[in-house]
Structure formats: structure tokens, C-alpha cells
Amino acid sequence: MTEPLIFEISSSGRIGVTLPECDVPEAELPKGLLRDQLPLPEVAEVDLVRHYVRLSQLNHGVDIGFYPLGSCTMKYNPKVNEEAAKLPGFARIHPYQGEESIQGALQLIYELQEYLKEIGGFAGVSLQPAAGAHGEFTGILMMRAYHEARGDVGRTKMLIPDSAHGTNPASSAMSGYQVVEIKSDERGNVDLDELKAHCDETVVGLMLTNPNTLGLFEEHVLEVSRVVHDCGGLMFGDGANMNSLLGIAKPGELGFDVMMFNLHKTFSTPHGGGGPGAGPVGASERLAKYLPGPIVVKEGDAYRLQMPEASIGRVKAFYGNFAVCVKAYTYIRMMGAEGLRQVSENAVLNANYLLSKLKGVYPLPYDRTCMHEFVLSGQGVAEGITTRDIAKRLMDYGFHPPTVYFPLIVPQAIMIEPTETESIETLDAFAEAMLKIAEEARENPDLLHQAPHTAPVSRLDEVRAARKLDLRWSP
Amino acid sequence: MSYIPHTEADRAAMLAEIGVETLDELFSDVPEAMRYPELRLPEPLSEMEILRELRKMSERNADLDRYACFLGAGAYNHFIPSTVSHVMGRAEFYTAYTPYQPEISQGTLQSIYEYQSMVCQLTGMEVANASHYDGATSLAEAALMAVNVFRGRRKKIVISPLVHLEYRQTLRTYIRGTELVVTGDEDLTNEISDLKTLLDENTACLILQNPNFLGQLEDVNGLADAVHNAGALLVVAVDPISLGLFKPPGEYGADIVVGEGQSLGNQLNFGGPYLGVFACQEEYVRKMPGRLVGATVDTEGRRGFVLTLTPREQHIRREKATSNICTNEALCALAAGAYLATMGKHGLRRVAELCYHKAHYAAQRIAEIPGFELVGGKPFFKEFVVRCPQKPAEINERLLEKGIIGGYDLGRDYPHLRNCMLLCVTEVNTKGEIDRLVEALQEVAS
Numbered sequence: 001m002t003e004p005l006i007f008e009i010s011s012s013g014r015i016g017v018t019l020p021e022c023d024v025p026e027a028e029l030p031k032g033l034l035r036d037q038l039p040l041p042e043v044a045e046v047d048l049v050r051h052y053v054r055l056s057q058l059n060h061g062v063d064i065g066f067y068p069l070g071s072c073t074m075k076y077n078p079k080v081n082e083e084a085a086k087l088p089g090f091a092r093i094h095p096y097q098g099e100e101s102i103q104g105a106l107q108l109i110y111e112l113q114e115y116l117k118e119i120g121g122f123a124g125v126s127l128q129p130a131a132g133a134h135g136e137f138t139g140i141l142m143m144r145a146y147h148e149a150r151g152d153v154g155r156t157k158m159l160i161p162d163s164a165h166g167t168n169p170a171s172s173a174m175s176g177y178q179v180v181e182i183k184s185d186e187r188g189n190v191d192l193d194e195l196k197a198h199c200d201e202t203v204v205g206l207m208l209t210n211p212n213t214l215g216l217f218e219e220h221v222l223e224v225s226r227v228v229h230d231c232g233g234l235m236f237g238d239g240a241n242m243n244s245l246l247g248i249a250k251p252g253e254l255g256f257d258v259m260m261f262n263l264h265k266t267f268s269t270p271h272g273g274g275g276p277g278a279g280p281v282g283a284s285e286r287l288a289k290y291l292p293g294p295i296v297v298k299e300g301d302a303y304r305l306q307m308p309e310a311s312i313g314r315v316k317a318f319y320g321n322f323a324v325c326v327k328a329y330t331y332i333r334m335m336g337a338e339g340l341r342q343v344s345e346n347a348v349l350n351a352n353y354l355l356s357k358l359k360g361v362y363p364l365p366y367d368r369t370c371m372h373e374f375v376l377s378g379q380g381v382a383e384g385i386t387t388r389d390i391a392k393r394l395m396d397y398g399f400h401p402p403t404v405y406f407p408l409i410v411p412q413a414i415m416i417e418p419t420e421t422e423s424i425e426t427l428d429a430f431a432e433a434m435l436k437i438a439e440e441a442r443e444n445p446d447l448l449h450q451a452p453h454t455a456p457v458s459r460l461d462e463v464r465a466a467r468k469l470d471l472r473w474s475p
Numbered sequence: 476m477s478y479i480p481h482t483e484a485d486r487a488a489m490l491a492e493i494g495v496e497t498l499d500e501l502f503s504d505v506p507e508a509m510r511y512p513e514l515r516l517p518e519p520l521s522e523m524e525i526l527r528e529l530r531k532m533s534e535r536n537a538d539l540d541r542y543a544c545f546l547g548a549g550a551y552n553h554f555i556p557s558t559v560s561h562v563m564g565r566a567e568f569y570t571a572y573t574p575y576q577p578e579i580s581q582g583t584l585q586s587i588y589e590y591q592s593m594v595c596q597l598t599g600m601e602v603a604n605a606s607h608y609d610g611a612t613s614l615a616e617a618a619l620m621a622v623n624v625f626r627g628r629r630k631k632i633v634i635s636p637l638v639h640l641e642y643r644q645t646l647r648t649y650i651r652g653t654e655l656v657v658t659g660d661e662d663l664t665n666e667i668s669d670l671k672t673l674l675d676e677n678t679a680c681l682i683l684q685n686p687n688f689l690g691q692l693e694d695v696n697g698l699a700d701a702v703h704n705a706g707a708l709l710v711v712a713v714d715p716i717s718l719g720l721f722k723p724p725g726e727y728g729a730d731i732v733v734g735e736g737q738s739l740g741n742q743l744n745f746g747g748p749y750l751g752v753f754a755c756q757e758e759y760v761r762k763m764p765g766r767l768v769g770a771t772v773d774t775e776g777r778r779g780f781v782l783t784l785t786p787r788e789q790h791i792r793r794e795k796a797t798s799n800i801c802t803n804e805a806l807c808a809l810a811a812g813a814y815l816a817t818m819g820k821h822g823l824r825r826v827a828e829l830c831y832h833k834a835h836y837a838a839q840r841i842a843e844i845p846g847f848e849l850v851g852g853k854p855f856f857k858e859f860v861v862r863c864p865q866k867p868a869e870i871n872e873r874l875l876e877k878g879i880i881g882g883y884d885l886g887r888d889y890p891h892l893r894n895c896m897l898l899c900v901t902e903v904n905t906k907g908e909i910d911r912l913v914e915a916l917q918e919v920a921s
Binding site for chain 2 (some may be wrong): 002003005006007010014015016017019020022023024025026027029030033034035038039040041042043045048049051052053055056057058059060061062063064067069072074075076077078080082083084085087088089090091092093094095096097098100101102103104105107108115118119121130131132133134136137141144145165166167169170171172173174175176177179216217219221222246247248249250253254264268270271272273274275276277278292312313314315316317318319320321322323324326330332333334335336337338339340341342343345346348349350352353355356357368369391392395400401403406420421422423424450452455456457458459460461462464465466468469470471472473
């Protein structure tokens with residue numbers, strides 16, 4: 001099942017909207033500056049709507065079914081969030097309106113800053129970064145600013161565990177730091193001896209995801225923080241896995257100096273097919289003054305925008321992905337403290353339940369109680385079967401595959417994050433499909449090699465896509 | 476709690492399967508002294524209660540359903556056809572993640588491919604990516620990309636002072652800790668001719684905004700040649716709506732085009748989420764940051780779409796990636812695609828013409844008011860500068876009382892434009908609204 005391109009249903013002279021007549025006298029157009037042609041598609045409204053509806057039907061989304069994509073927290077996104085963000089008083093306001101005309105928006109930003117401070121155990125929060133990786137980059141710039149302000153300019157090394165998200169080293173490199181990879185130990189923790197060996201006066205800090213991408217809580221997190229701090233380094237927290245820590249532990253109390261939140265993961269804002277997200281950054285007392293801005297402060301009953309004292313500056317235009325913040329705010333207000341703790345408890349319960357059902361059949365390289373996600377291996381399930389085959393076959397059972405081939409330290413990794421919003425029936429159905437696939441892998445491997453069988457298209461030639469670049473339609 | 480479906484019985488069965496008695500046992504790795512901290516948050520609310528509270532909070536904002544708006548400066552109040560919100564509202568689009576599994580993500584992938592194609596058509600460039608966070612971050616990444624094209628050997632970035640201040644600030648934040656130098660906007664009155672004198676063998680790129688921050692169309696004759704003669708790249712930031720009418724940067728020699736795509740079907744949303752448009756010439760595609768969708772075929776020869784050139788990206792290249800961008804603004808790009816396809820060739824031109832005519836009508840009427848004066852003799856699109864007889868902040872307060880959101884106070888960013896206001900008029904402003912603005916300004920001035 002494929003859908004023609006919008007350009008292929010275009011027909012000269014059609015238009016998808018009616019526009020008003022010009023109600024003012026027309027001015028003369030500057031002839032020399034005008035373009036000759038504008039080659040955009042021409043479609044009638046009905047054809048346009050059908051085109052996009054049919055395209056949407058080629059997608060899998062959380063609202064269609066289970067989406068256990070590890071480290072992505074594909075939880076159900078409550079519909080009330082969408083309604084809240086659409087309120088004209090939030091959606092239809094301009095970022096440069098005078099502060100007296102946007103007090104409601106500033107109040108919401110201020111309160112969300114406060115809630116995230118409380119949830120993360122931080123002294124300050126800025127909502128400005130637009131995504132997780134953007135928040136990482138922001139955090140690293142803040143670490144640099146901190147060291148520089150102390151005249152501590154010899155620090156060039158960023159320590160990053162081998163289980164880290166690829167954005168961690170990429171963000172470090174963007175800010176000119178040398179990345180030093182730290183091995184994991186046999187229990188999936190940061191190898192303490194190796195960490196100690198690298199900790200010296202050249203260390204900027206450690207970028208740690210906790211729980212890490214194996215879904216395991218860092219057993220020596222306090223010791224790790226102490227070692228890093230003792231050499232003058234800072235602890236950066238990758239908050240991608242915060243869905244397991246709400247009301248369970250505050251990263252600020254575990255020793256993290258700066259951390260980004262992913263509102264689109266933990267706080268139930270939809271992912272939009274790859275964005276928009278929001279990546280607010282929280283900071284400890286000593287780093288809060290370097291936060292990007294403006295942030296919102298409260299003076300008496302009034303809210304206003306302000307740059308933090310020694311801010312690294314702005315990391316984008318305006319104040320952050322406000323509409324995403326409205327959704328996260330709505331969620332936090334509906335959950336309250338008790339509800340948030342239940343989120344994490346049930347996310348961890350669901351992950352351990354699935355783990356328990358699957359671990360006898362799929363190899364589990366790090367056999368511990370997991371947090372909100374866990375990592376299996378597709379290696380050795382059956383001769384000639386790869387994790388890719390298993391993932392593609394899952395589609396035939398109506399499930400989105402887990403994250404695959406990540407983290408890199410597990411061969412043929414299958415990283416499963418069920419989230420708290422899934423019922424026992426859904427988890428059972430998924431487990432059953434996984435077990436059935438393991439059986440099929442042994443008995444009828446071709447079924448897997450040729451999967452998916454029911455998706456709109458079969459496996460796509462990615463090598464051809466990269467070799468014969470076709471990045472846009474041409475007539 | 477309605478978002479967690481478990482009953483007590485479910486929970487008990489699950490704990491039994493895991494082989495523990497209580498939930499607490501699952502958290503024994505968390506240091507005991509720090510486990511289960513108190514969270515001081517407001518009491519939970521029901522859906523009805525939170526909506527009531529949010530509605531009240533949102534009504535403390537002066538929204539554009541109730542106020543006439545003449546404010547632009549990088550965020551624009553354009554008409555959004557009904558088709559756009561219905562396309563964006565499809566849960567199959569908005570509840571999907573990044574299309575890592577192409578076979579069940581063809582909707583997202585094809586819509587991005589179409590968006591990339593339309594951005595190329597609009598800008599006159601050869602390739603476009605799947606989007607960045609906003610115009611400011613697109614511009615910063617374009618500068619870093621230009622530096623990468625020269626493998627870091629050229630360290631100077633020349634930028635016009637008439638590039639949006641917040642974009643220039645974002646760029647300066649992005650290059651903290653590198654050896655790169657940003658120059659050209661120290662003197663805020665610098666013109667393009669002044670910028671040309673800064674070009675040398677150390678220059679990676681020259682960055683221009685067109686129409687510039689003051690709404691004027693820059694004279695770009697011979698500019699690309701001057702930049703290319705110095706061996707550097709020309710980066711142009713655009714207002715995509717203006718390209719419905721005016722020559723695209725691809726026609727005057729731009730190497731990289733960026734821009735704020737919010738005006739293409741996205742709400743103002745108090746500044747975000749917006750859409751970072753990013754396009755370049757094909758020879759630089761491997762240095763381009765961000766996600767790219769390409770066409771290919773499946774095992775049966777059917778056309779399909781995948782994320783491609785991923786070796787540029789961080790999940791493979793890690794610290795050697797072209798950028799760290801991962802999540803982008805796919806849903807905003809979807810809106811932009813649906814917007815451009817709805818408007819089409821004739822609609823976008825019409826929107827741009829309406830902006831042009833209405834802005835010129837407003838400018839002419841305001842210039843006739845004693846005490847107000849039009850600043851700058853250059854041709855403009857939908858924004859223009861007026862010098863006011865009083866402080867713009869005071870004028871805006873008065874306008875707000877009359878249900879009008881006034882213009883952008885330029886004096887804080889450009890001291891030589893003290894008492895000047897940047898006004899924006901788009902297709903949504905009726906003649907009646909413009910006349911009301913003129914009348915209000917007359918009152919203010921008298």
C-alpha cells in the first residue's frame with residue numbers, strides 16, 4: 001500500500017483554500033525583486049485531506065498500539081494535554097507582547113520551573129532548550145562556564161560511559177571537548193576503577209544516564225559522584241530515563257549538578273513523529289546562575305522575564321517550546337506528587353514483569369532487577385536470526401519494535417521500555433508474540449527474514465537510499 | 476489514576492510473576508537515604524478542574540482572537556487554513572516517534588520527503604533537511620556547518636547586524652568554547668557593503684537575513700560573487716512567506732538557506748514550538764546537520780522512504796557527528812507541508828501579495844500622521860519602521876487599552892533607532908483594523 005506524492009496529484013489551477021479579496025488599494029510591486037515562478041503543488045482541499053489521512057494510516061503511533069521503544073518513553077499522551085495547549089490564551093499569544101499582557105503564560109512557565117526543581121532536586125530550572133540533545137549541549141556549556149569563572153581552564157576531558165546515548169559525545173564534541181569513554185563493569189555499572197583512573201584536574205565532568213541505557217540503576221551512584229567531584233569535575237545527568245525516578249529519588253540529591261529533562265518522554269507530551277520535544281535544564285545551587293535564559297521570576301504577584309546572573313546566554317529564540325510546556329504542566333497538575341510516584345513505580349513494575357516473562361527465552365546479558373526498561377540480546381535466539389529479523393516480525397503482530405542495536409555494549413541489543421500506561425493484557429500479548437517469534441525463529445526462519453508481511457511496504461533498501469540520493473521530488 | 480490501568484489484582488499478579496512481594500523491593504538499588512523523597516507539589520486535579528484552572532490562567536493573556544496584532548519581529552500572525560490543524564491532529568502522526576522503523580512509519584517519512592521537496596521549491600535550493608528547532612538554531616547550525624565545510628580552517632563568521640538579535644545571540648552561545656569569531660554586527664549600522672570589506676581567507680561564511688530584521692529587502696546584487704571570491708559561503712535567513720513573491724536565495728547564489736518556518740501553518744504559541752528551516756546546495760549535503768529522508772524501494776520494487784545518510788548522525792558517529800541534533804520539529808514540518816500544499820503556487824503568492832499591499836497601505840497611512848515618520852528608504856515586505864513622537868512602550872500601553880497589540884520597540888536592540896517601532900501587517904489584518912490602528916496612533920500623538 002503506497003500513496004502518490006502530493007506533487008503527483010497536483011493539477012495546474014487548483015487551490016486548497018479560499019483567500020479574501022484585497023481590501024486596501026494595491027501598492028506597486030518592486031518588479032526587479034520578484035520571482036518568476038513558484039513551483040508548489042496545486043491540489044483541491046478534498047484531495048489534500050485524503051492524501052494526508054491516507055499517509056497517516058501508514059504510520060504506527062501510541063494511539064494505535066504498544067510502542068515499547070527503549071529510552072524513548074512512548075507512554076500514552078492524555079488528550080486533555082492537547083486541549084490545554086490549544087486554548088487561545090496559550091496558542092494565540094505572541095512572544096514579544098508586553099509582560100502585562102502575558103501574565104498567565106509567565107505564571108505557567110514559572111510554576112513549571114518550580115515543579116521541575118522540586119521533582120529533580122535542583123536550585124534552578126530553565127525551560128528554554130527545545131529537546132534532550134539541546135539540553136545536553138546547554139548543560140555542557142554551563143559546566144564550561146562554571147570552570148572558566150573559577151579560572152579553572154585546564155579542563156578538556158568529558159567522561160562518558162560506553163552505554164551512553166550517542167548525543168552525549170556529539171554534544172561534548174560540539175563544545176570542543178575531548179570525549180573519554182568509560183567502560184561498564186560486569187553488572188552494567190560505571191567501572192569505578194576505570195573512572196578513578198581518568199579522574200584528574202583535566203576532567204570537565206561525567207555525563208551519566210541514571211538509570212543507564214541498560215535500564216539499570218547505577219549501584220555506586222554516590223561513590224561515582226564523590227569521585228568526580230573530588231577531582232573538581234561536575235556531574236551531568238542525562239534525564240532521558242527520568243520516568244523511573246519520579247518520587248523515587250531526586251537526581252540533585254544523588255550528586256548531579258546539572259540535568260536535562262525530556263518533557264516529551266517523562267511528562268507525557270506526544271513525540272510528533274520526531275518532535276517537537278522540550279529539554280528543560282535543572283541545575284544545582286552552584287550552577288543555577290549559568291542557566292540559559294530568559295527564565296521567569298516572580299516579584300510580588302507579578303511575573304517577569306529575567307536573564308540568570310551569569311547566564312551562558314540564550315540557546316534558541318524566545319523562551320522554549322511553550323506549547324509542549326503547557327502539556328507537561330497539565331500532566332504534573334493532574335498527577336500530583338502521589339500520582340507521579342505511581343508513574344515510576346508502575347513503569348518499573350511493567351518492565352520487570354515483561355523481563356520476567358522474556359528472560360528465559362531471550363538472553364539477558366545483565367541479569368538484575370531493572371528499572372523502567374531492560375535490554376535483551378537477539379544473539380543466539382536461533383541460527384541465522386538477527387535482532388532486525390525479530391524487530392520486523394513484531395510488526396506483523398501489530399507492535400512497534402523495541403529500540404534495537406542500542407546500547408552498543410550489548411550485541412544485537414533489544415531494548416524494551418513498556419511504560420506505566422500499558423495494561424497487563426497488552427504486556428501479556430507482547431510477551432506472547434515475542435515467545436512465538438522465538439519459536440518461529442527456530443522452526444520457520446524465513447518467516448522472520450522476510451518480515452514484515454503485513455506492513456504497508458516490505459523491507460526497504462537503505463543502502464540504495466544512501467548511494468542513489470533522492471532527497472526531493474523533481475518534475 | 477486513569478492513565479495507569481492496573482487494578483490491585485493486576486498488580487498482585489505481576490509482583491507474583493516477578494517473584495517479589497512488594498513494589499519497594501524493585502527499588503533496592505536506590506540509596507536508602509535518598510529513596511522516596513517528599514515532592515511538594517500541588518494536590519492532584521481532575522480533568523474538569525485542571526481545564527477550568529488553565530482556562531482562567533490563559534485568559535490573563537491578551538490573545539489574538541481578542542486583540543488586533545501588529546507585532547512581528549520573527550514570529551508572525553498568519554492565517555492557518557483548517558486543513559492544517561486537522562492533518563496535525565491525526566494521532567497516527569502526533570503520537571509516533573522518530574521514524575526508526577520505516578516499514579511502519581511511511582506516513583511520517585513521506586510527509587517529510589514532501590516537506591523537504593517543498594522547502595527546495597520555495598528556497599530554490601537543492602536539498603533540505605527534516606527541520607531544526609527554530610530559525611535561531613538553524614542559523615547557528617548553518618554557521619557551524621560552514622566552518623565544517625572548511626574543516627575548521629576558516630574561523631570567521633561575518634554576520635549582518637540586521638539579522639534577528641536573538642539569532643545572533645544564539646549563534647554566540649553555540650560557539651562558546653570554540654575558536655570561532657563572529658563579527659560584522661559590532662557596529663549596528665553596518666550595511667552589506669561594510670560586511671563585504673570583512674571577507675577574507677579566514678572567513679567561513681557571511682550571514683544575511685532577507686528581508687532583514689527591519690522588514691527591508693536587501694540589495695543582494697553581486698553579493699554572492701563577493702562572498703565566493705573570498706572562498707566563503709553565503710548563508711541567508713528567510714521569511715518563507717516572503718518567498719511567495721520575491722526571488723528565492725537559490726537564485727542569487729546562496730549556499731545555505733535557513734529560516735523560521737513558524738509562519739507556515741504553525742501557531743504563535745508564545746514562541747514555540749517553531750520550525751527551523753534548513754536547506755543547502757547538494758555538494759554540501761554530507762556536511763549538513765539534521766535528519767534527512769530519502770526515497771528508495773522495498774524488496775518488491777515499490778517506492779518507499781527511509782532516513783538516510785545516517786552515518787553523519789550521532790547514533791553512529793557519536794563525537795564525530797555533524798551535529799548533536801536528534802529530536803527535531805517533525806510535527807511542525809508536517810504542518811508546514813500541509814500549509815504549503817493547501818496554499819499551493821497561487822495561494823502562497825496571494826498571501827504574500829496581501830501582506831505586501833496591506834503593509835504598504837498601513838505604512839502610508841501612518842506616515843501621514845503628524846509626528847510619525849517612516850524610516851529607511853528601502854523596499855519592504857510586511858514589516859516597516861516608524862519613528863514615533865513618544866516612547867514605543869508608552870504607545871503600546873495605550874494601544875493595548877484599545878484592543879491592539881502594537882509593534883516591536885527597536886530602541887532596545889538598536890540604539891540609533893530609539894523611539895522607533897517595527898510594525899508588522901499580514902493578510903489577517905483587515906483594512907478596518909489598520910484604520911483603527913491609525914486612528915489610535917493619531918489620538919496618541921495629539
